[in-house]
Amino acid sequence: MSHLVSVAQLLHLQRIAEHRTGPPVRLLDVRWRLDRPEGRPEYVRAHLPGAVYVDLERELARRGQPQEGRHPLPALDDLQRAARGWGLDDGDVVVAYDDNRSVPAARLWWLLRRVGVDVRVLDGGIRAWTSEDLPLEHGDVRPQPGGVTLVPGAAADAAGIDDVEGLVARGVLLDVRTPEQYSGAHNTSDPVGGHIPGAVNLPAMATVAGDGRLHRPEALQRLFATAGVDAATEVAVYCSSGVAAMHAALALEHAGIPVRVYPGSWSQWANTRGRPVAVGTLPAGRLTRA
Numbered sequence: 001m002s003h004l005v006s007v008a009q010l011l012h013l014q015r016i017a018e019h020r021t022g023p024p025v026r027l028l029d030v031r032w033r034l035d036r037p038e039g040r041p042e043y044v045r046a047h048l049p050g051a052v053y054v055d056l057e058r059e060l061a062r063r064g065q066p067q068e069g070r071h072p073l074p075a076l077d078d079l080q081r082a083a084r085g086w087g088l089d090d091g092d093v094v095v096a097y098d099d100n101r102s103v104p105a106a107r108l109w110w111l112l113r114r115v116g117v118d119v120r121v122l123d124g125g126i127r128a129w130t131s132e133d134l135p136l137e138h139g140d141v142r143p144q145p146g147g148v149t150l151v152p153g154a155a156a157d158a159a160g161i162d163d164v165e166g167l168v169a170r171g172v173l174l175d176v177r178t179p180e181q182y183s184g185a186h187n188t189s190d191p192v193g194g195h196i197p198g199a200v201n202l203p204a205m206a207t208v209a210g211d212g213r214l215h216r217p218e219a220l221q222r223l224f225a226t227a228g229v230d231a232a233t234e235v236a237v238y239c240s241s242g243v244a245a246m247h248a249a250l251a252l253e254h255a256g257i258p259v260r261v262y263p264g265s266w267s268q269w270a271n272t273r274g275r276p277v278a279v280g281t282l283p284a285g286r287l288t289r290a
Helices: 007-018 038-044 076-085 104-114 127-132 163-166 179-183 217-225 244-254 265-269
Strands: 023-027 093-097 118-122 171-174 235-237 275-281 286-290
Touching: 007 023, 023 217, 038 118, 093 104, 093 127, 104 118, 104 244, 118 127, 163 235, 217 244, 235 244, 235 265
Parallel strands: 023 093, 093 118, 171 235
Antiparallel strands: 275 286
């Protein structure tokens, strides 16, 4: 199953749904930015016709302790309640999009695919849609509640804090933050800066072209090979707080490379006392402790 859809593919899915020869298509708008997490104002101003707004901070994460990271995974019951509020029913095709290079949309993709939902990401997001001179609408869409049932364990693609420490001995742990965050030179949100010892730095945005679309699978395969990753590699990814890591997972899956995500990411690791911390530009780095 493809994890991405182009604008043309989305229009085709909508067309066959209208003729009742394909499943209903549900559009979800997941606009969010680190410096502006509330995306509803932008959504209300203009969104794809029929799209329902998804609040990443409230619906795709939960409040937790610092030791859980800044974006702990939502409980299954809470995610199901949110999904029904978005109007989802069993069998629907979900297409998520945003205006931020598909980073927040990828979090929704990762969360829903692991509980049995057929979910795709609109490659290029709202920018790709408007570049085709297609219409937008304004205001809020309030759908009728759906009845979707989420299936736990549909995909075993999450790694815990203890899993990633041992992974470096047998696979590749990718740190997809900026080089400055990886080295520890830039840290504004956590008790310590640096990276998990042995992790290899490959910034998530290296997977994205200038128009916000992911690079083609062949180009992504070449990119990941520079970090020692191919389809036979056991690989896990982390970022600052578990959002960009899911975008990296989308890119890896698009390249045909299975991957696990460490949802707690650096914000959990750095807040867990006693965990080793590497500082510098090399995977081993100079060691200290959280």
